[in-house]
Amino acid sequence: LAKTTQPISMDSYEGQEVNITCSHNNIATNDYITWYQQFPSQGPRFIIQGYKTKVTNEVASLFIPADRKSSTLSLPRVSLSDTAVYYCLVGSNDYKLSFGAGTTVTVRA
């Protein structure tokens, strides 16, 4: 299973763009990169998934370089409600995906 490394915490202010980089040096050919968001007292919520290049949806963008050894989740113009823990997962057809400690993003007014 590909191991991921991401920052423990990040601080930002409302209206700024937040970029969280996840390292996954031993990503396998079939692995996808998936990001989840977790608010206090809730289960994680799927945000975005990608395999290569760039993926964008209404919530975030995911940038994946050609070597796929890292990925960056970009949250545009964050608000206080974006304060949460963000998890980066890498995997494919396996059932033992590991959620590390994630990145705690704190957005301040």
Next chain:
Amino acid sequence: NAGVTQTPKFQVLKTGQSMTLQCAQDMNHNSMYWYRQDPGMGLRLIYYSASEGTTDKGEVPNGYNVSRLNKREFSLRLESAAPSQTSVYFCASSEVQVGQYYGYTFGSGTRLTVV
């Protein structure tokens, strides 16, 4: 709304008591999972069920048992609760097929305290 439903939402047990956490999903997913989350830590996999009729151990299975009752339901049982099992428990489901991968859908969690 479609999703994963967990019951109960809160529970307090005395050491040595037993209980079953219930989980049901209505998305026709093949795979279901039980995770626990302790303060300041990520989610750790307890057990999973790749498909109806199969279950396998995850990272921290000791002290737990599971039953995949049917495609919709996956229960987690604590036979003799211990204070170390105080945690928030999350159930999740996903669709995993050869050559494709889809994300997990999580329930809202069960907050369990063992005294």
